[in-house]
Amino acid sequence: MDIEPFALERWFARYEHDADIMLAESGIRSLDADRFDTDVGELGYVVPTNGDPELRATIAEQYDRDAAEVCCTCGAQEANLLVFLTLLDDADHAVVVTPTYQSLRSVPESLGEVTTVALDPPTWDLDVESVADAIRRETSLVVLNNPNNPTGRYLSEETVRAVYDLAADADAYLLCDEVYRLLAEDPLPPVASMGEYGISTSSVTKAYGLAGLRFGWLAGPAEVVDAAWDWKDYTTISPGQFGQHLARQALDQREAILAENRTVAAENRSITREWVERHDLSWHDPVGVNGFVTVPDGFESGEAFCRRVVEEEGVVLAPGETFGHPDRFRIGFGLPTETLREGIQRVDSVLHDDR
CATH class of the missing domain: 3.40.640.10 (Type I PLP-dependent aspartate aminotransferase-like (Major domain))
Incomplete structure (x- = not known):
């Protein structure tokens, strides 16, 4: 049985450990363990x-x-x-x-x-x-x-x-x-x-x-x-x-947890939507906490854009190549709202420098 390397995981393995902000995370922000009885x-x-x-x-x-x-x-x-x-x-x-x-x-x-x-x-x-x-x-x-x-x-x-x-x-x-x-x-x-x-x-x-x-x-x-x-x-x-x-x-605690997380997702989606529109990019307004965004002008591919962002600003995005679409990148907006804002500001620095 042969299987191809998991491109997204290999990208994360290369950059995630040493980066400051994971702006490609595909889930909602993590709950603290002290919310639960941890004595198993x-x-x-x-x-x-x-x-x-x-x-x-x-x-x-x-x-x-x-x-x-x-x-x-x-x-x-x-x-x-x-x-x-x-x-x-x-x-x-x-x-x-x-x-x-x-x-x-x-x-x-x-x-x-x-x-x-x-x-x-x-x-x-x-x-x-x-x-x-x-x-x-x-x-x-x-x-x-x-x-x-x-x-x-x-x-x-x-x-x-x-x-x-x-x-x-x-x-x-x-x-x-x-x-x-x-x-x-x-x-x-x-x-x-x-x-x-x-x-x-x-x-x-x-x-x-x-x-x-x-x-x-x-x-x-x-x-x-x-x-x-x-x-x-x-x-x-x-x-x-x-x-x-x-x-x-x-x-x-399903109803309480999901209500909290949907609130976070909605607020963060709104923040990310404004950012996408401000840079004249496009996406399909998503359900969940992932958006698949077009690559900004001036970058030849999703990987080229994401590599520059992580190497210059310490922010991990996911190149569209890992999903078969080199003209896009994936942004995950489920992380804590203030961290999302900081990550977007750092990406802004790359986009402003490129103009």
């Missing part, structure tokens, strides 16, 4: 290894499913991996909507054959007929990320249901990575609630501001969840005890 007691394995049954039942309620149809994982990244390992092999085919978080394309490509269907800039609309044309007899999986990373595009319920119906008619599953869903003011129904061919993955990382817990889950039909659990025995065995302990508390 004995640090043994989570038993059963697919997650505490009561916690799985709590998660399952979001998807109109039961505890047996949820598997807890080490972040959404593992949840997605387990689905791919379960549903794809050399004889299988997947349809992946792009641009997207690279693992949602690269991992399927390492396991089977992939056809990509591109969102159409600048509004990043999805042509459902293009998805229909891409589906084959051997297609076992269609992959979405909604709201989308990096563009922030939130496809409508009508569009997602149309894609679900296409997948179901082809006896294929629709996997939707929904880590940003709960940052929307009016979240759409999750894909796992749409029927037996729907699979949702998520975590407490992006919407809850708890990236360090590395706690996520997948929800879907029992046959997929059970098979994913079989694969999990060969990956992390169980989610972390500490992550599960705090995630349970975060879900208990």
Whole structure:
């Protein structure tokens, strides 16, 4: 099994550690641990290894499913991996909507054959007929990320249901990575609630501001969840005890935490929108905390712009090349508001120097 290097992570590895401000972070600002009871007691394995049954039942309620149809994982990244390992092999085919978080394309490509269907800039609309044309007899999986990373595009319920119906008619599953869903003011129904061919993955990382817990889950039909659990025995065995302990508390505080985080996201989106417009740049006004912005005049590519910003001002942005779009860069505006303001001011220094 060959897999291409994860371009975004390699970019972060090169620059993030020594930078002052991470203006490419894709989640909301992190919560402090002192908000929670951090005494987990004995640090043994989570038993059963697919997650505490009561916690799985709590998660399952979001998807109109039961505890047996949820598997807890080490972040959404593992949840997605387990689905791919379960549903794809050399004889299988997947349809992946792009641009997207690279693992949602690269991992399927390492396991089977992939056809990509591109969102159409600048509004990043999805042509459902293009998805229909891409589906084959051997297609076992269609992959979405909604709201989308990096563009922030939130496809409508009508569009997602149309894609679900296409997948179901082809006896294929629709996997939707929904880590940003709960940052929307009016979240759409999750894909796992749409029927037996729907699979949702998520975590407490992006919407809850708890990236360090590395706690996520997948929800879907029992046959997929059970098979994913079989694969999990060969990956992390169980989610972390500490992550599960705090995630349970975060879900208990769900409404309060999400309300706070949506407020931060809305304020920061407004600040970033004003900055984008002030520099005559463009983006699709995003849902979530990522924007995919056109490269300023005077820079030959997203990477050239982002490299100058980080090397001169210590601010990390994400070049569009890591998502297949060298004419753009990703900005993450979920960090604390004052840090966002400082980061934008530093980027301003580069743009003013270039004029």
